[in-house]
Amino acid sequence: MFDRLKTWGLIASMLVMGAPAMAQEITWQIPTSVPEGSPFYVNFLERFADNVKSLTGGRVEIEPFGAGVLVPALKVYDGVKDGVIKAGHSTPSYLVNQDPINAIFAGFPGGMGPEPFITWIYEDGGKQALSDLRAKEGLKSLVVGIGSSEIMAHSNLPIHKAEDLKGLKYRTSGPWAEVMKEYFDAVPIVIPPGEIYTLLQRKGVDLIEWGPPSANLPEGFHDAAKYIIVPGVHQPTFLWEVVLKQETWDSVPDDLKPLIEQAADLTTMQGLLHFYSQDIKAMDIYRKGKNEIITLDPAFIAQLSDAGRDWITKKAEAQKADGKPEMAELLTKYMAFEKDWASESSYLIRNKD
Numbered sequence: 001m002f003d004r005l006k007t008w009g010l011i012a013s014m015l016v017m018g019a020p021a022m023a024q025e026i027t028w029q030i031p032t033s034v035p036e037g038s039p040f041y042v043n044f045l046e047r048f049a050d051n052v053k054s055l056t057g058g059r060v061e062i063e064p065f066g067a068g069v070l071v072p073a074l075k076v077y078d079g080v081k082d083g084v085i086k087a088g089h090s091t092p093s094y095l096v097n098q099d100p101i102n103a104i105f106a107g108f109p110g111g112m113g114p115e116p117f118i119t120w121i122y123e124d125g126g127k128q129a130l131s132d133l134r135a136k137e138g139l140k141s142l143v144v145g146i147g148s149s150e151i152m153a154h155s156n157l158p159i160h161k162a163e164d165l166k167g168l169k170y171r172t173s174g175p176w177a178e179v180m181k182e183y184f185d186a187v188p189i190v191i192p193p194g195e196i197y198t199l200l201q202r203k204g205v206d207l208i209e210w211g212p213p214s215a216n217l218p219e220g221f222h223d224a225a226k227y228i229i230v231p232g233v234h235q236p237t238f239l240w241e242v243v244l245k246q247e248t249w250d251s252v253p254d255d256l257k258p259l260i261e262q263a264a265d266l267t268t269m270q271g272l273l274h275f276y277s278q279d280i281k282a283m284d285i286y287r288k289g290k291n292e293i294i295t296l297d298p299a300f301i302a303q304l305s306d307a308g309r310d311w312i313t314k315k316a317e318a319q320k321a322d323g324k325p326e327m328a329e330l331l332t333k334y335m336a337f338e339k340d341w342a343s344e345s346s347y348l349i350r351n352k353d
Contacts, residue, residue, distance in 0.1 A: 109308025
């Protein structure tokens with residue numbers, strides 16, 4: 001995988017340094033589901049735009065737009081399908097209520113962390129499965145972001161056990177919202193990213209989850225709530241993608257398509273490494289600040305993970321009973337890889353205190 005990353009980097013350098021400038025042929029305005037300037041906007045979408053420009057020698061230009069400028073934050077996929085925009089940048093997490101198979105790509109409690117997930121995506125069929133899913137919707141998918149583990153919550157109240165979640169208003173989305181409601185009697189609140197800080201600060205919710213440590217830091221959630229709950233068992237990793245209508249992709253010259261694909265792959269690898277680096281720095285800031293960091297005990301982590309696996313398994317079984325076996329088939333492959341990784345990855349050195 002990292003040999004591939006090195007190759008992409010060399011390609012980008014050669015194109016920037018040695019290729020003659022060519023006339024711009026394609027311009028895509030791509031809105032995202034997060035505000036302009038947020039880490040997801042910068043680390044995923046802007047990085048993708050820069051990589052596309054480099055690898056195509058300027059023949060393709062991407063103009064990023066923040067949430068709500070061209071389409072509503074949570075309607076990016078719909079905007080592409082309806083032809084309001086040519087391309088959009090968002091996460092499968094916002095599609096789970098429409099089709100629960102998206103939970104496999106969104107990240108779910110009890111699912112794979114960043115290391116096995118990115119390996120499954122690029123080396124063991126995950127990327128192709130997502131591509132096939134989007135093709136059924138008339139869309140082309142370009143994975144442009146896989147993230148590190150998130151912070152489980154910035155909270156106005158301490159959380160130590162399942163009973164502490166009962167009745168709490170929890171800003172979240174995707175699989176975690178379903179698990180919180182069905183298994184722990186919490187009250188999930190789904191709002192656009194740009195509204196999270198104000199709602200937390202005004203205690204319109206008791207706790208929120210959003211992203212990994214370095215993505216949350218500039219949002220100031222640690223200033224709005226005393227407690228930081230870790231680890232991110234609710235979303236061990238996550239995926240963002242750029243989607244286009246298939247006819248938009250088909251109209252791209254054949255020599256540019258692989259370069260745009262390579263730019264997407266390169267963006268994903270660079271973006272994850274950037275999060276790893278910045279998350280360490282962010283956690284250091286949190287620990288030196290006024291917040292109380294609560295690390296959940298292993299038994300509670302296992303309880304949350306078990307609930308997530310039970311939820312997604314039952315969703316897959318329900319889909320299969322309705323004559324839609326695709327989710328169950330994909331989940332079986334996903335969990336088989338997760339099991340293999342867990343049983344055979346002990347040779348890896350992981351630095352811990």
